[in-house]
Amino acid sequence: MLQVWLLVDLDSDTSVPVFQVCEWHSPEQLKKLLDLELRDRGEPESEILQRCRDAIRYSVKTSHPRFFNQLYAGMEPYSMVASFIAEAVKTNLYTYEVAPVFTLMEDAVLRKMIKVIGWEEGGDGIFNPGGSLSNIYAVNLARYRYCPDFKEVGMFSAPRLVILTSQECHYSISKGAALMGIGTKNVYTVPTDERCTGAVPFMVNATAGTTVLGAFDPIDEIADICEKHNLWLHVDVSSLFNQVVHLIPPVAQRFDSVAWNPHKMLMASLQCSAFLVRDKTSLLQRCHSARASYLFQQDKFYDVSYDTGDKSVQCSRKPDAFKFWLMWKALGSRELEQRVDRALAMARYLAEEIKKREGFRLVLEPEFANVCFWYLPPSLRNLPESPELWKKLHTVAPVVKQRMMKTGSMMTGYQPLGEKANFFRMVVISPQVSRQDLDFVLDEIHNLGKDL
């Protein structure tokens, strides 16, 4: 009934050297290359095939071992196969009747994740389209626990609620606060801003592995404060696996919720993000339910607790859990842990190399997979520490980035942070990365920037 053969073979186009991470074109140039216009009449299959080849050719090769630009990299083939099957099977996760297999797989993988976190008495959870939604869910559940009436009556007569978070938390907490009627100004960063006059804190967002620096909040101390003041404790562990096992329990027993994205450190296909909650009183469902009569009939012939759709603010929801389930099944927990260890070992190698090399300087000692550093071209190396030096240094990374994209040899991020001048941010999360790749990265940054 359903037959699909797919062949994606980048090597077949011999004009693209396989070592390029990207083939840069400006938006205006690329528009011309792609012929984007949609017309009244369709095109023959041979044209469409060429358009598919072009789409692949001009896309960034994010699975290339020299792609370090984001918090995702590499390719987990089992999860990709699972994503293809999920696309072909074409279903949504709202009811058991239309997604029996994926409903059970989501349940199984959530239970296993809850076990890994260390919630011995169980919990609940759901896969979301991205970690931002998971963080938004945490804010919503915390607010709902604080006062369930807000769901019905809104926040018009509520006291001013405040979220406490570490300064370097992901920006989704701000986006969520804006969306949810809490307001970005009511996201208080700790410790730089502790003024809470007249406001009611209801949750703390902690981060285990921040987006930019990969830093860890002091979660044990935060948990003490939350316990004392009855605050919801959400922990964004976006980039962890065995670290959860080894480092976090028994602290994890004190988390109310966790956002965990297997599409980052574990290389699952995009997207693969879970929101986990320790509560066992259907808080997730009670907080989000709308009981649509056309989906969630209560006179069905099976156990409707398997209809998970009302746990979500979405209606359509993709079976992303299947991707994680299949790769976990194929690899086993130990291999997943070892992969993370290998990636972290590579991050440490990179940090050590940076310390050894002239002209490279770490922004700070890495705690995790994020390695942040400056490159000083020879012209800056003998300048005294001064605002002028930092001002000049600030302009180096953008130029090197531009040159690396135009050669297509590698991709890494850069950014400023507070007072700090633009630095390179490498996130080493793929175990497919070798020491040679990392040596290349440092050599290449020097080659591209030594004349600056």
Place this chain on the structure above:
Amino acid sequence: MLQVWLLVDLDSDTSVPVFQVCEWHSPEQLKKLLDLELRDRGEPESEILQRCRDAIRYSVKTSHPRFFNQLYAGMEPYSMVASFIAEAVKTNLYTYEVAPVFTLMEDAVLRKMIKVIGWEEGGDGIFNPGGSLSNIYAVNLARYRYCPDFKEVGMFSAPRLVILTSQECHYSISKGAALMGIGTKNVYTVPTDERCTGAVPFMVNATAGTTVLGAFDPIDEIADICEKHNLWLHVDVSSLFNQVVHLIPPVAQRFDSVAWNPHKMLMASLQCSAFLVRDKTSLLQRCHSARASYLFQQDKFYDVSYDTGDKSVQCSRKPDAFKFWLMWKALGSRELEQRVDRALAMARYLAEEIKKREGFRLVLEPEFANVCFWYLPPSLRNLPESPELWKKLHTVAPVVKQRMMKTGSMMTGYQPLGEKANFFRMVVISPQVSRQDLDFVLDEIHNLGKDL
């Protein structure tokens, strides 16, 4: 560098008759068949391949021409190929630098959709993971236009805001109101509840093709009211294409925003949902932006207006637009329109057949692709119209549904609505459906329910 061969061939498993829509197993039975447990050690490839086959086998065949259970059905092969490529290319739509091709394709397809709607001066838009998010975006933009300060300070000192909507709008409006701190009780349905004492309406949500009945709100009259009171007018056109062209303009000129899901009527792979806004002052970006320094650096070497990520409340965002772009390119606008026409002709055929057949009764004359009807087994046909008849009829659809799932011959939804007893809800959206399929559906419902 990247080589993928995928073969999904359901026919190869000869134990599954190709005409079955599903192979029903209860959650407990299916758990045993699937061996869901995740262990420390992985499994060999041959086992994993069998697990993939099982995942496909026990999943519902939603592309089967006798699957009418949801607002999606059928399979658009171009869009599926695009989804495979998007999975393999593995990127997010936040910046041009990591998703140059998909960024431009999203832009092109949004522009074309805006043209189809009839916004002659242009507009803005974004693809979201599902129509619910699009509706939530509409509420958020309407609120932001009403008072931009809410983004920063929250709604703690705001007047009680109210959303006006038709009674049969999608439940995402309620879910959104709860999430956004507006409250489900401040979603006022019109005309059954017009009490607005002390409250400030800021938007109207209208529906062109409701979820259950496929009904159309009187959009022209609603637009008059919105204009008079300066209310944001959002229209959920989830299931339209050429209807937008033929029926809605010039009314569309008066819409502030539109939610449009090509994954419904146009059979694009799940998910494919666009939110479109007529505004041309970057309202979408201003409303949602958080200006994360690690993604949206302003000193990049290219035009950063192509970095669309800050228009979204998500961080990771899938290139769903590519699926719609590729199928539109391959088929052309005319073929897309004709497909919708063919599906609507089939829905009309079904309604006519229902009128002809003994024991079948339409709930109401269909306006669109949704055909809602009761089946009266012979035992009920000679009963007088009475509460007792309706009480008995209410139990028929759940039993027939159970039997159809256990035989696997077809799938259709059922539900009650207000005072109305459980009725069957068929949504005929796939042009791959034939008259024979629809005849079969009615025959089969009779066969499955005639003894009741």
